[in-house]
Amino acid sequence: MSKDKTLGDTLREQGVSRRSFLKFCATTASMMALPPTMIPVIAATLEKLRRPSVIWLSFQECTGCTESLTRSHSATIEDLIFDSISLDYHHTLQAASGSAAEQAREEAMQENYGNYILVVDGSIPGENNGYSTIAGISNKDMLLEVAAGAAAIVAVGSCAAFGGLPNADPNPTGAVSVSDLVKDKAIVNVPGCPPIPAVITGVLVQFLTFGLPELDQLGRPAAFYGNSIHDRCYRRPFYDKGLFANSFDDEGAKKGWCLFKLGCKGPTTYNACATTKWNNGTSFPIEAGHPCLGCSEPDFWDAGGFYKALSTPTEDIGKTAVYAGTAGLIAGAALGVSLRARKQSAVKNHERVTIDDLDEES
Amino acid sequence: MTANGMPAPGFAASAPCAPATGNLVPLKNEIRHALTRWLEQGEKHVIDLRSIPLAPGEEDRLLEQLGEGEVNARLSIQGTSDIIETRYPGVWLITHYDENESIMGRFIEVCEVPGILTSQADDIRAGLERLEDQLSNAETTA
Numbered sequence: 001m002s003k004d005k006t007l008g009d010t011l012r013e014q015g016v017s018r019r020s021f022l023k024f025c026a027t028t029a030s031m032m033a034l035p036p037t038m039i040p041v042i043a044a045t046l047e048k049l050r051r052p053s054v055i056w057l058s059f060q061e062c063t064g065c066t067e068s069l070t071r072s073h074s075a076t077i078e079d080l081i082f083d084s085i086s087l088d089y090h091h092t093l094q095a096a097s098g099s100a101a102e103q104a105r106e107e108a109m110q111e112n113y114g115n116y117i118l119v120v121d122g123s124i125p126g127e128n129n130g131y132s133t134i135a136g137i138s139n140k141d142m143l144l145e146v147a148a149g150a151a152a153i154v155a156v157g158s159c160a161a162f163g164g165l166p167n168a169d170p171n172p173t174g175a176v177s178v179s180d181l182v183k184d185k186a187i188v189n190v191p192g193c194p195p196i197p198a199v200i201t202g203v204l205v206q207f208l209t210f211g212l213p214e215l216d217q218l219g220r221p222a223a224f225y226g227n228s229i230h231d232r233c234y235r236r237p238f239y240d241k242g243l244f245a246n247s248f249d250d251e252g253a254k255k256g257w258c259l260f261k262l263g264c265k266g267p268t269t270y271n272a273c274a275t276t277k278w279n280n281g282t283s284f285p286i287e288a289g290h291p292c293l294g295c296s297e298p299d300f301w302d303a304g305g306f307y308k309a310l311s312t313p314t315e316d317i318g319k320t321a322v323y324a325g326t327a328g329l330i331a332g333a334a335l336g337v338s339l340r341a342r343k344q345s346a347v348k349n350h351e352r353v354t355i356d357d358l359d360e361e362s
Numbered sequence: 363m364t365a366n367g368m369p370a371p372g373f374a375a376s377a378p379c380a381p382a383t384g385n386l387v388p389l390k391n392e393i394r395h396a397l398t399r400w401l402e403q404g405e406k407h408v409i410d411l412r413s414i415p416l417a418p419g420e421e422d423r424l425l426e427q428l429g430e431g432e433v434n435a436r437l438s439i440q441g442t443s444d445i446i447e448t449r450y451p452g453v454w455l456i457t458h459y460d461e462n463e464s465i466m467g468r469f470i471e472v473c474e475v476p477g478i479l480t481s482q483a484d485d486i487r488a489g490l491e492r493l494e495d496q497l498s499n500a501e502t503t504a
Contacts, residue, residue: 017439019482020439023439023458024440030469031467234417236383236415280460280465
């Protein structure tokens with residue numbers, strides 16, 4: 001697709017009907033958790049879109065974020081989205097390597113300076129630049145150089161957004177997030193280990209369609225990270241009734257009761273897993289019987305143990321639910337604050353988890 | 363369910379012991395209110411089923427309760443799309459499938475005819491151009 005043509009022109013040239021385009025817009029709105037009333041707005045904006053240059057930098061990462069995106073089954077949507085951007089540099093996906101690859105990055109930067117979108121996955125070593133380099137350039141230098149000419153930055157994955165696993169105690173590389181180093185650009189954090197593929201593409205489409213999305217206090221787009229897993233979980237009614245699984249093979253687990261006591265981090269985790277789900281909408285970890293690990297939250301690896309409950313309910317949850325019915329969201333919000341405080345305390349104390357702990361707790 | 367009527371992967375397996383969210387009754391009431399608004403004000407309403415927490419099996423129960431009415435259309439665009447008028451006239455179930463027959467989105471629309479089912483002006487214009495080209499070619503070769 002030529003950079004001068006709009007997406008609408010290109011789709012018409014390719015014989016894509018208006019109905020197909022409307023279908024794409026409807027499923028995109030659904031994917032972005034936008035109300036169906038926004039479908040005509042998405043259609044009107046995307047049709048006039050001229051594809052922007054995207055430079056994708058990968059630093060201290062496992063390539064899981066790129067795998068998540070490219071292994072997505074809904075190829076039609078992703079194909080259309082990639083038709084609407086020009087992915088000028090991505091060293092895992094591009095054919096060029098070595099100096100030719102770096103030349104492609106430099107050319108894309110020069111041609112689109114001030115207008116390209118920078119996508120980053122992976123954290124950046126903060127103490128010794130030698131821990132991770134690309135073509136002899138340290139991750140930090142490359143990030144700062146490319147960020148200087150970017151219109152906006154999208155930090156994909158928990159490593160880029162919050163430091164992620166490289167940042168886990170004892171953090172040998174001194175790993176830091178993109179926002180720890182870049183202070184003068186708009187940064188959209190898309191955390192998750194990895195993020196849901198539809199969320200990665202959804203954020204890109206949202207940026208292309210509406211510009212910088214509404215962000216929460218951690219820089220995450222509210223459209224995808226506005227609700228906690230707990231609030232959207234189909235097992236929530238069991239939490240409200242005080243019905244919990246106490247082990248992975250007890251009666252409660254078999255009946256699909258709430259996994260809170262098995263360490264579910266759903267109440268303090270904000271992500272779209274419970275609604276968008278994984279593997280093309282098939283299910284998500286809780287539906288498969290495993291507690292949420294909280295992978296889209298900062299320091300999830302060091303937050304007190306995957307199988308350790310956020311707190312032990314000390315009151316009659318059933319009674320609380322009745323009160324919540326009259327007190328509305330206040331009770332739920334207070335519980336959320338309490339659980340969040342518990343998690344922050346665990347992070348602050350930097351509780352270490354050993355294999356023995358895991359065996360004991362599970 | 364997939365386009366060929368098979369259950370979606372992982373769906374049926376977890377259904378027998380699945381809990382209920384209690385969201386079906388409010389959902390049906392939303393449809394009832396939307397039908398009333400359409401009759402009184404002609405206002406169209408769309409519900410994105412993906413945005414509502416439903417336990418495994420609940421969506422199937424909803425579809426069963428809505429049933430099938432007089433119209434059942436299939437679009438062949440980027441995979442397929444099924445557009446079914448439920449047993450309640452004016453309540454349409456629209457399911458978009460990708461080329462692997464996996465569901466990309468499912469909506470309930472309350473209106474006379476869903477917009478995607480009607481012929482689109484751009485497509486009519488493109489079709490007219492093709493017809494004119496064909497006639498002009500036929501004249502030159504005749």
